[in-house]
Amino acid sequence: MSEALLVLDKVVKRFGEHTAVDGVDLQISKGEFLAIMGPSGCGKTTTLRMIAGLEQPSAGEIRLNGTRMNELKPWQRDTPLVWQNLALFPHLSVLKNVEFGLKMRNVAARERRERSMNWLERMGLAEYAGRNIAQLSGGERQRVAIARALVTEPEILLLDEPLSALDAHLRVRMQSEITQLQKQLGITFAYVTHNQSEAFAMASRVAIMNGGLIQQIGSPREVYRAPANHFVAEFVGSNNILSGTVTALEGGQVTVQTAWGSFNAPTPEPAPKTGDALELVVSADLVAVSDSAGAEGNVLSGELISEEFIGSIITLYIDIGDGIVFRAQKQQHELDALDYSSGRKLFASWRPEHTYVLPQI
Amino acid sequence: MADKALTQPTAGTAARNVDGYALFWGLPLALWQLVFFVAPLVFLVVMTFWTVKNFRLTPDFDTVNWVNMFSKGYVIDTYFRTLWYGALGAVVCSVLAFPASYALAFKASPVVQRIGLFMLITPFFTSYLVRIYSWQAVVSDNGVLNNLLGVFGLGPFNILGTLLGTMVGYITLTLPLVILLQFFSLSGVDRNYIEAAQNLGCGRLRTVFLVIIPLAKTGIILAGTFAFILCFGDLVSPTSLGSSKPPTLSILIVDTVKQGNNWPRAAVVALMMVLTLIVVAFTAIFFAYRVKKEKT
Numbered sequence: 275m276s277e278a279l280l281v282l283d284k285v286v287k288r289f290g291e292h293t294a295v296d297g298v299d300l301q302i303s304k305g306e307f308l309a310i311m312g313p314s315g316c317g318k319t320t321t322l323r324m325i326a327g328l329e330q331p332s333a334g335e336i337r338l339n340g341t342r343m344n345e346l347k348p349w350q351r352d353t354p355l356v357w358q359n360l361a362l363f364p365h366l367s368v369l370k371n372v373e374f375g376l377k378m379r380n381v382a383a384r385e386r387r388e389r390s391m392n393w394l395e396r397m398g399l400a401e402y403a404g405r406n407i408a409q410l411s412g413g414e415r416q417r418v419a420i421a422r423a424l425v426t427e428p429e430i431l432l433l434d435e436p437l438s439a440l441d442a443h444l445r446v447r448m449q450s451e452i453t454q455l456q457k458q459l460g461i462t463f464a465y466v467t468h469n470q471s472e473a474f475a476m477a478s479r480v481a482i483m484n485g486g487l488i489q490q491i492g493s494p495r496e497v498y499r500a501p502a503n504h505f506v507a508e509f510v511g512s513n514n515i516l517s518g519t520v521t522a523l524e525g526g527q528v529t530v531q532t533a534w535g536s537f538n539a540p541t542p543e544p545a546p547k548t549g550d551a552l553e554l555v556v557s558a559d560l561v562a563v564s565d566s567a568g569a570e571g572n573v574l575s576g577e578l579i580s581e582e583f584i585g586s587i588i589t590l591y592i593d594i595g596d597g598i599v600f601r602a603q604k605q606q607h608e609l610d611a612l613d614y615s616s617g618r619k620l621f622a623s624w625r626p627e628h629t630y631v632l633p634q635i
Numbered sequence: 636m637a638d639k640a641l642t643q644p645t646a647g648t649a650a651r652n653v654d655g656y657a658l659f660w661g662l663p664l665a666l667w668q669l670v671f672f673v674a675p676l677v678f679l680v681v682m683t684f685w686t687v688k689n690f691r692l693t694p695d696f697d698t699v700n701w702v703n704m705f706s707k708g709y710v711i712d713t714y715f716r717t718l719w720y721g722a723l724g725a726v727v728c729s730v731l732a733f734p735a736s737y738a739l740a741f742k743a744s745p746v747v748q749r750i751g752l753f754m755l756i757t758p759f760f761t762s763y764l765v766r767i768y769s770w771q772a773v774v775s776d777n778g779v780l781n782n783l784l785g786v787f788g789l790g791p792f793n794i795l796g797t798l799l800g801t802m803v804g805y806i807t808l809t810l811p812l813v814i815l816l817q818f819f820s821l822s823g824v825d826r827n828y829i830e831a832a833q834n835l836g837c838g839r840l841r842t843v844f845l846v847i848i849p850l851a852k853t854g855i856i857l858a859g860t861f862a863f864i865l866c867f868g869d870l871v872s873p874t875s876l877g878s879s880k881p882p883t884l885s886i887l888i889v890d891t892v893k894q895g896n897n898w899p900r901a902a903v904v905a906l907m908m909v910l911t912l913i914v915v916a917f918t919a920i921f922f923a924y925r926v927k928k929e930k931t
Contacts, residue, residue, distance in 0.1 A: 361827040
């Protein structure tokens with residue numbers, strides 16, 4: 275039986291009383307781009323550091339190509355990491371930084387230089403080879419860090435929020451550069467981030483972590499449209515979560531009574547029973563907004579309290595009572611006909627099939 | 636190049652707007668330096684041209700002291716010997732201090748670190764002279780150490796009155812300070828660099844030499860320089876543990892003054908020492924803060 279390239283088997287990491295990683299099972303296959311995402315302190319960086327050998331798992335096993343890695347020291351593995359602060363050696367030139375990994379593997383000076391220069395050329399940095407790290411811009415440093423990590427041609431590259439120090443514009447550019455590089459090389463990338471757009475834009479698979487556990491793994495689309503639990507639904511995207519009780523099950527639809535009205539949704543698997551409490555998830559981008567009642571499907575109403583304008587997309591925040599602010603995301607031109615000044619009563623509607631029922635736990 | 640362009644205008648602005656507030660803080664030091672360093676130094680230079688007549692100092696302008704001191708082989712020998720002793724003391728002390736400061740900076744828990752730092756300060760509680768006298772009792776021919784070794788049928792070893800004795804004294808003088816200075820510079824090394832090196836396949840020992848020492852270079856060089864300065868001018872260890880044979884420059888100054896009250900000649904030696912230390916200190920600072928410019 276062939277195993278995935280990297281396997282984490284019930285991996286636990288405790289720091290004294292505190293459990294940072296609480297039994298993570300994870301399989302990363304060859305050539306995939308996996309993003310590990312979660313809020314601060316969720317254990318994502320600790321997981322990555324255990325893969326690199328910078329932390330020892332307290333329990334469980336990490337296998338690379340089927341071989342147990344737990345006891346290997348960091349320098350005995352080939353799991354280069356791109357650091358959040360890049361950690362480029364300030365006392366070495368750009369070229370010497372890139373050469374470092376090869377030097378440690380006792381590659382002859384000439385070959386070392388050739389291979390490093392190739393990488394610098396590939397990253398468009400050949401002319402900076404002799405410079406000090408301090409003389410480079412943020413984006414250039416980023417490329418040096420990636421070249422330094424990849425020069426040994428590892429099977430897997432670990433990245434720990436490498437773009438967090440860059441400004442928004444540069445970050446987006448580096449995202450596509452990294453994605454392209456990964457596709458060209460076919461090397462497995464494990465990318466830790468707390469930034470959802472970054473994870474979704476780059477990764478083929480996303481693992482959402484919280485409280486030291488993986489909450490969900492799947493394609494960005496799956497995670498976005500079918501969150502596995504309340505945490506994921508709240509963490510990912512701009513989802514509205516409404517809790518209620520099942521009042522009817524009929525024709526593949528479930529009717530749920532909530533404080534804001536009765537809504538229909540497709541019956542999930544396994545089907546709930548009448549009287550069960552459950553949560554409905556409505557993605558903000560699937561909501562239609564109008565200033566008059568009478569829309570088809572699920573409708574609720576509330577008072578517009580604010581709006582957020584991000585380029586072509588507008589998010590409307592509608593206070594629907596009971597402390598819940600309902601979000602609707604629209605293209606700006608879709609709202610041209612609507613008067614959406616603060617304090618207006620608005621109706622939000624969405625189709626029953628666009629309602630997602632959170633799996634019950 | 637880029638750095639220079641950046642720093643120069645800043646330095647210029649700072650020099651132009653000397654405000655009263657900066658002066659308030661800077662003035663006491665400036666005055667102190669003027670009264671207790673520059674003025675005596677000038678006087679020292681002047682005195683080297685004075686003469687001694689019937690054991691009395693006479694203001695004069697005579698180069699006889701300079702000619703006399705530099706034409707004596709033993710003065711030149713003593714100069715180079717002192718230079719060598721100081722350098723040896725600095726190197727031995729830096730090497731001995733490094734494992735201690737490394738362990739304290741990277742391996743010790745915060746509590747152990749605090750206790751360790753405190754223990755490094757305690758030697759300064761007692762006079763250096765007292766500590767050297769205690770060493771005499773330990774290392775003399777029938778002292779504590781030789782008696783102890785004698786139990787195992789070893790020795791006696793002659794330490795008192797040798798270079799080894801002098802070195803023991805030098806290390807007593809400088810080791811705590813050198814460990815402290817090294818510790819502070821090692822503590823400033825970002826652990827990320829250490830982990831990054833290991834992540835790239837660099838073993839622990841290799842990381843020390845390829846990453847940690849280069850990054851802590853400034854502090855390590857300055858600590859060694861301090862050790863050199865202290866050893867080079869020390870009088871106590873070479874007299875009390877080295878038995879003044881062969882003499883160092885400090886011993887030479889004392890002897891010159893005692894024999895014939897020849898302050899001007901002693902001043903020549905003192906000036907040689909001051910100039911040497913200035914050159915050494917500035918060279919060390921140059922190397923400590925130098926940023927390597929690599930070429931491809």
